[in-house]
Amino acid sequence: NPRHLVKSGEQSEEFYKNLWDTILAGKVWHGELVNSRKDGSFYDEEMTIPPFIGENGEITNFIAVKQDITERKQTEAALARSERAYRTLFENVPIGLYRTTADGILLEANPALVRMLGYKDRESLLGKRVEDLYRHPNYEEKFRNEMRKEDLLTNFEAEYRRPDGTTF
Numbered sequence: 001n002p003r004h005l006v007k008s009g010e011q012s013e014e015f016y017k018n019l020w021d022t023i024l025a026g027k028v029w030h031g032e033l034v035n036s037r038k039d040g041s042f043y044d045e046e047m048t049i050p051p052f053i054g055e056n057g058e059i060t061n062f063i064a065v066k067q068d069i070t071e072r073k074q075t076e077a078a079l080a081r082s083e084r085a086y087r088t089l090f091e092n093v094p095i096g097l098y099r100t101t102a103d104g105i106l107l108e109a110n111p112a113l114v115r116m117l118g119y120k121d122r123e124s125l126l127g128k129r130v131e132d133l134y135r136h137p138n139y140e141e142k143f144r145n146e147m148r149k150e151d152l153l154t155n156f157e158a159e160y161r162r163p164d165g166t167t168f
Contacts, residue, residue, distance in 0.1 A: 008042055010034035023051045023062055032069065044073040104130040104140060118162030135159035135167045 011033050022029040028050045035045045046067045054060040090097055096113030100106055109125050117133060119125045131140035139158040147153050161167050 008034050008036040043070045135161045
């Protein structure tokens with residue numbers, strides 16, 4: 001039976017139907033699935049199955065090109081967990097945090113910073129230049145000079161101006 005594949009039981013019958021419908025239509029199937037080893041353990045696999053077409057236009061055979069991607073999947077999952085932890089900390093820490101482009105355009109700001117700077121919401125703050133938030137424009141130059149010297153800046157004081165004109 002040409003449709004016999006060792007199935008791990010981790011994919012639905014619909015998954016295999018799609019796979020076979022694709023290659024029997026003369027198209028290349030490419031995807032990821034969970035496969036099982038001889039010892040019964042599971043692993044993540046990336047597979048490409050191109051059908052080979054004979055002189056008369058009929059499919060003569062298939063070749064499955066497989067790659068174990070378990071380690072890559074584990075790394076992706078660890079990175080996703082790390083990103084969720086970072087995002088939770090970034091959003092909930094009671095101190096103001098932001099991220100900018102190299103030339104000082106705000107890309108991200110946490111809720112504490114939005115409140116501290118007196119903006120109505122994050123969107124009204126993003127895209128602004130950090131130097132425009134300082135009370136004195138030279139703070140940005142001072143900050144950049146300190147960053148160049150220190151590589152990691154742990155203490156920098158500056159005065160900021162809120163949209164209503166108050167400073168802190």
